[in-house]
Amino acid sequence: MKIKQTTLIILLLLFAISNSFSQDVNESEKIKLLINKFNDTDSWINGEAINKLAEIGEPAIDELLISLQDKNENVRWCSAIALEKISPLGKQSIPFLIKALKYDNANVRWCSALALGKYKSDANLAIPDLQKLLYDEDYDVRWAAYISLSKIDKNSLNISYEISDVIKKLEYLTPQLMNELSVPGVSISIIQKNKIAFSKSFGVADANTEIQVDDKTMFEACSMSKPVFAYIVLQLVQEGKLDLDKPLYNYMPEKFVSEDEDYPKQITARMILTHTSGLPNWRKGGEERENPLPIYFKPGTKFHYSGEGFYYLQRVVERITNQTLQ
CATH class of the missing domain: 1.25.10.10 (Leucine-rich Repeat Variant)
Known part of the structure; x- marks a missing residue:
């Protein structure tokens, strides 16, 4: 068994x-x-x-x-x-x-x-x-x-390079990035210890004429001026002339189109600087025709990049300082 x-x-x-x-x-x-x-x-x-x-x-x-x-x-x-x-x-x-x-x-x-x-x-x-x-x-x-x-x-990720290595990387990557992003021309400078350590131009200033970019080529600053403007705004805050969280309506009322009539009275400088004002990037048809300017959502609740918001804050700053930014 x-x-x-x-x-x-x-x-x-x-x-x-x-x-x-x-x-x-x-x-x-x-x-x-x-x-x-x-x-x-x-x-x-x-x-x-x-x-x-x-x-x-x-x-x-x-x-x-x-x-x-x-x-x-x-x-x-x-x-x-x-x-x-x-x-x-x-x-x-x-x-x-x-x-x-x-x-x-x-x-x-x-x-x-x-x-x-x-x-x-x-x-x-x-x-x-x-x-x-x-x-x-x-x-x-x-x-x-x-x-x-x-x-x-x-x-x-904290990699330190010699300036010569940085220049090599720039010269290698710039043409690739230009091609990747469809950029016809660009000019790059590196400032080190208050001196120009590197300066070089790439591509063309005009894709039709193929005129080369050089050190005298003028570029539009566009949104690169926003940080400079933000610095001016914060200086006014430091001087007590502007409150980041006070509705801009109190400084300069503007007419907007929105689902809630209180939205225009809620926009603050802080919201504009953080792109949460609800305003569009640019109004339909541009500024010249003074088209209706919408507020898409309740200010302060969402992120939406807005050039119009900065333009509104610019007008407020100009009124406060009695100076034009142009």
Whole structure:
């Protein structure tokens, strides 16, 4: 009887081991089949496979690390996406993701950088390569590098450079950024210790005539003058001539269009300086025709960039000082 019981136990153990081995083999094959779908040109099929691998999680990592090094660019990209979704599981991914930061494909660099950030301080070895990506030619990669460094070690963002290194970065990045943002021309100067340390012009002043930008080219200041104006406003506050939280209606009533007739009486200098006044960026049709000026929402409740708000505050400042800002 004892022999039969022992035999039965052994058979059950063998069955359990065999069943477990079969499941492991099945899962391994499933992972490989899913990764093989990265070769498909249909991005929907790629995405479905990525999500299924993410559901499998850590057991899929080793095969994904192999496919991350595949010759096929799409396979590498899909592998990087899957690894980003699975991270921070599987710390063995870290050295492979660091290597992927140097790949030619910006999408792979982007996903790899984001994945490394999720490992936080465990990905300290990635810091030097991520710092280099802060100056990558791709905007999303630069952003991902910044986000990841802030998660791994915020102090790694405090990078001090020699002026010569800064100039090299500027000369390298400026043409790329101009192309990325469709900027025809720009002039850059660096002032160090009250002296011009660097000055260079890029591109054209007029896209039609292709006249080159030089050190005499005039640019519109536009919104770059807003911080200067804000400084003037705060000086008036310091002198007791203006209250940041007193409705501007008390200084200079204006006619606005709003759902609540009290909204125009609620706008303050603080709201305008923080772009929460409810006023539009610019009124429809411009200032010249004196078109109706709306207040879109209750002042102080939302952010909405507003040039009109600054123009209103400018008129208030001009009345207080009895001087024009023009």
